[in-house]
Amino acid sequence: DTGVSQDPRHKITKRGQNVTFRCDPISEHNRLYWYRQTLGQGPEFLTYFQNEAQLEKSRLLSDRFSAERPKGSFSTLEIQRTEQGDSAMYLCASSSEQHPGNTIYFGEGSWLTVV
Amino acid sequence: KQEVTQIPAALSVPEGENLVLNCSFTDSAIYNLQWFRQDPGKGLTSLLLIQSSQREQTSGRLNASLDKSSGRSTLYIAASQPGDSATYLCAARMNRDDKIIFGKGTRLHILP
Numbered sequence: 001d002t003g004v005s006q007d008p009r010h011k012i013t014k015r016g017q018n019v020t021f022r023c024d025p026i027s028e029h030n031r032l033y034w035y036r037q038t039l040g041q042g043p044e045f046l047t048y049f050q051n052e053a054q055l056e057k058s059r060l061l062s063d064r065f066s067a068e069r070p071k072g073s074f075s076t077l078e079i080q081r082t083e084q085g086d087s088a089m090y091l092c093a094s095s096s097e098q099h100p101g102n103t104i105y106f107g108e109g110s111w112l113t114v115v
Numbered sequence: 116k117q118e119v120t121q122i123p124a125a126l127s128v129p130e131g132e133n134l135v136l137n138c139s140f141t142d143s144a145i146y147n148l149q150w151f152r153q154d155p156g157k158g159l160t161s162l163l164l165i166q167s168s169q170r171e172q173t174s175g176r177l178n179a180s181l182d183k184s185s186g187r188s189t190l191y192i193a194a195s196q197p198g199d200s201a202t203y204l205c206a207a208r209m210n211r212d213d214k215i216i217f218g219k220g221t222r223l224h225i226l227p
Contacts, residue, residue, distance in 0.1 A: 004158075033214060042119075042204055042217035043159070056214065091158060097211070101147060101166060104206075104215055106159040 002026075004107035006092050012113045013082055020078045021110045025094030032075050033093040033104065034067055036060065043091055049075060082114045117142045119207050121218035128195060129226045136190040136221045138205035143183045146211055150179050150190050151204045153220070159204065163190070195225045 005024040013019050025032050030051050035043035046065070047057045051072040061067075064082075069075040079086055089109040095102055118141045128134050138148070147166045151159040163172045163179040165188065171180040178191040188205055202222045206215040 006158075035217075040219070042121075042206075042219045045214045045216065048214055050212070055212075093159075101164045102208075102211060103161055103164050104149065105161060106151070108158040111156075 004092055004094050004105055006090075006107040006110045008110060009108060010111045010113075012115060015084060015114055016081055018078065018080045019082060019112060020076055021090050021092075021112075023075045023077070023092030023107060025073070025075070025092070026096075026105055028098075029094035029096045029105075030072070031095045031097075032069055033095075034075070034077050035091040035093065037089045037091055037109070038087075046077075046090075079112070082112075084114045087112055087114045117145075117207055117209055117216050119205060119216050119218040121203075121205060121221050123221060124219065125222040125224070127224040127226060130195060130197060132195050133191065133193050134195055134223075136192070136203050136205075136223070138188040138190070138218055140186050140188075140207045142207075142209065143186050144209065145183065146208045146213065148179075148181055148188050149206050149208070149215060150177075150188075151206065153202045153204060155202075162203075192223075197225045197227050199223060200225045 007022045033048040034046040037043040049069040064080045067077045091109045093106040095104045149164045150162045165181040176193040202220040204220040206217045208215045
């Protein structure tokens with residue numbers, strides 16, 4: 001069990017470019033969450049999956065954002081036509097109904113800077 | 116809609132003191148409440164999770180309590196150390212199959 005892994009850890013991109021982040025959850029965790037966090041704020045919910053099904057999407061997830069979890073294991077978060085307001089840390093987390101208390105575990109995050 | 120609030124936003128205390136961080140939530144029908152620690156530029160580390168049926172949880176120098184009726188949780192840190200300096204976040208979950216909703220956190224600075 002190596003924890004939740006995110007890649008890349010840092011990404012600098014020009015406005016208008018597309019970026020993709022990957023998240024590998026803790027093995028056998030069936031739930032996977034994406035959050036966004038800006039400086040001085042708590043994480044804001046974006047979306048979550050149970051296995052491969054995307055169960056909920058926040059209004060924060062505009063049409064430029066898409067998340068997938070095709071085989072119920074790793075997930076990708078793609079941002080198309082990036083804007084400066086997309087600069088933030090994107091956090092992935094996972095949990096399992098089988099784990100006591102259904103504790104949520106977070107990765108180290110992926111920092112996005114749009115210039 | 117559940118809202119989670121943490122007060123104060125920032126706190127500085129001398130090393131060795133005991134301290135309490137506060138978290139309040141608007142909807143008392145929560146499933147559980149989780150406390151996290153976040154170091155600058157890092158992800159979140161889970162500290163303690165309290166189920167709705169529990170009143171408190173302890174881990175080492177940390178003790179978290181939950182009072183659903185008043186919509187409050189506290190994180191008590193005993194004998195604070197400079198290494199405790201970080202942002203502490205609380206998050207509420209409304210039901211087993213739901214996301215967690217965060218407060219904005221309390222930035223804690225322990226003065227050596």
